[in-house]
Amino acid sequence: MNEKVFAQIMDIRDSGRVNMFDIPAVQRMAFKMEFYELICFIERDRAAYVRFILTGEK
Secondary structure (H helix, E strand, O other): OOHHHHHHHHHHHHHOOOOOOOHHHHHHHHHHOOOHHHHHHHHHOHHHHHHHHHHOOO
């Protein structure tokens, strides 16, 4: 995960609009916010995304 994806995850989390474990909702919010790198990251490595949300491990 690069710093841009990390920042995009934090922006969505800080908005409080979606449950971060609701991956389809996170992707919809990312699309609305034009965070295309995050969408691709989740599609490419969903396990890494979930691990980050659970543990904070990049």
